[in-house]
Amino acid sequence: MIDLEDGAAEALFLPIHPGRRFCILHRPSRRRKIKGAVLCVHPFAEELNKTRRMVAAGSRALAQEGWAVMQIDLLGCGDSSGEFKDADWQQWLADLTAAQRWLTEQYEAPLWLWGIRAGCLLAAEALPAMNNAPNLLLWQPVYSGRQHLTQFLRIHEAGEMLSGNVERSVTEGVRDQLFAGSSVEVAGYELAPAMARALHEAEFTLPASYQRVIVVLEVASQEAGLSPASEVRFARLEESGCRVKFRVVRGSPFWQTVEITECRALIEATRLLLSQQST
Amino acid sequence: MLDQVLHLQGRGAVFRLDTPLLGSVPELDSMSVAGVIAALEDRFGFAVERGEIDGATFATLGSLVAFVKTKLDD
Numbered sequence: 001m002i003d004l005e006d007g008a009a010e011a012l013f014l015p016i017h018p019g020r021r022f023c024i025l026h027r028p029s030r031r032r033k034i035k036g037a038v039l040c041v042h043p044f045a046e047e048l049n050k051t052r053r054m055v056a057a058g059s060r061a062l063a064q065e066g067w068a069v070m071q072i073d074l075l076g077c078g079d080s081s082g083e084f085k086d087a088d089w090q091q092w093l094a095d096l097t098a099a100q101r102w103l104t105e106q107y108e109a110p111l112w113l114w115g116i117r118a119g120c121l122l123a124a125e126a127l128p129a130m131n132n133a134p135n136l137l138l139w140q141p142v143y144s145g146r147q148h149l150t151q152f153l154r155i156h157e158a159g160e161m162l163s164g165n166v167e168r169s170v171t172e173g174v175r176d177q178l179f180a181g182s183s184v185e186v187a188g189y190e191l192a193p194a195m196a197r198a199l200h201e202a203e204f205t206l207p208a209s210y211q212r213v214i215v216v217l218e219v220a221s222q223e224a225g226l227s228p229a230s231e232v233r234f235a236r237l238e239e240s241g242c243r244v245k246f247r248v249v250r251g252s253p254f255w256q257t258v259e260i261t262e263c264r265a266l267i268e269a270t271r272l273l274l275s276q277q278s279t
Numbered sequence: 280m281l282d283q284v285l286h287l288q289g290r291g292a293v294f295r296l297d298t299p300l301l302g303s304v305p306e307l308d309s310m311s312v313a314g315v316i317a318a319l320e321d322r323f324g325f326a327v328e329r330g331e332i333d334g335a336t337f338a339t340l341g342s343l344v345a346f347v348k349t350k351l352d353d
Contacts, residue, residue, distance in 0.1 A: 046310065151313060151316075151317045151320075152313075154313040154316060154317070154327075155309050155310055155312075155313040156309070157313075157329065158308075158309040158310075158312035158313045158316075159309035161309075161312070161332070161333055161334050161337075162301070162307075162308065162309055162312065162334070164334070187309065187310055221280055221283045227321065228324065252283045252284075252286065253283065253284060253314070253318065256284065256310075256311075256314040256317070256318075257283070257284060257285075257286045257314070258284075258285055258286050258306045258308075258310070258311050258314075259286040261286060
């Protein structure tokens with residue numbers, strides 16, 4: 001008999017002050033022993049939208065394998081309370097801790113944080129509040145919040161450029177304007193000064209005592225090794241006692257492509273690498 | 280790489296150096312211009328500073344290639 005409920009996804013709201021957060025829980029297949037619980041940490045602004053389909057597909061694939069996967073829209077994102085301008089980095093970390101606590105209550109299984117792009121910055125920063133317990137799964141990690149902010153603000157610059165507005169004072173002033181305390185609209189997102197500052201200061205740093213498994217997956221358009229940024233970082237981590245696994249798969253940069261695209265190879269690699277860690 | 284970022288589905292393969300980009304390739308909007316610059320930075324390992332790029336850089340494939348060459352020679 002086919003079990004229609006098996007590995008089903010369920011939408012729910014977690015009450016987290018202020019308001020509530022929209023979550024999707026992908027229940028693990030009952031045909032397998034539960035392998036672990038995964039909390040997904042989404043990327044920043046438009047990359048959240050671009051990555052939704054891949055995250056949904058990845059979550060389904062993992063649920064079929066016996067993983068419980070939870071997606072949460074952080075404050076001011078997606079269907080959660082608040083507007084993007086209300087979003088707050090510290091509150092995002094608190095949202096993650098609350099979601100992790102809830103997930104841990106539901107499933108007694110090894111915990112993973114699944115960071116995507118800038119979500120990797122948040123995941124690393126959230127570890128101490130979770131007693132450094134979770135393992136990390138990182139998709140195309142952003143290591144420097146400063147660089148990520150620069151790339152995000154460039155959308156604004158490019159918009160000015162395309163509209164023929166080449167007055168340097170306009171484009172160059174965006175970051176100054178933010179740091180002086182005014183919000184800036186970039187691609188439909190109202191970026192508040194505090195959020196810009198927090199992102200600017202965020203760096204991918206693991207707690208000194210952290211000794212878990214880290215799975216890093218990157219997507220490259222052609223045969224390529226791990227990005228130099230990842231290589232440098234993770235060689236050092238292995239020395240400090242973490243078990244680090246890398247994989248580079250071929251595909252499009254789905255987090256920024258114009259059309260929503262999928263990269264099945266990434267999902268397949270994720271499924272395989274996570275399964276290897278759970279045995 | 281343009282083909283990948285802009286999702287041109289292979290149309291990029293026939294681009295020549297004098298192929299016009301801005302104003303001719305509908306997929307090039309502010310988001311994707313930013314995406315192309317970020318992809319160039321990742322691929323070639325340079326950083327594009329504010330004010331280094333303007334509409335002329337994205338006029339044709341040739342002007343974009345010329346820009347990358349200048350950055351690599353720096």
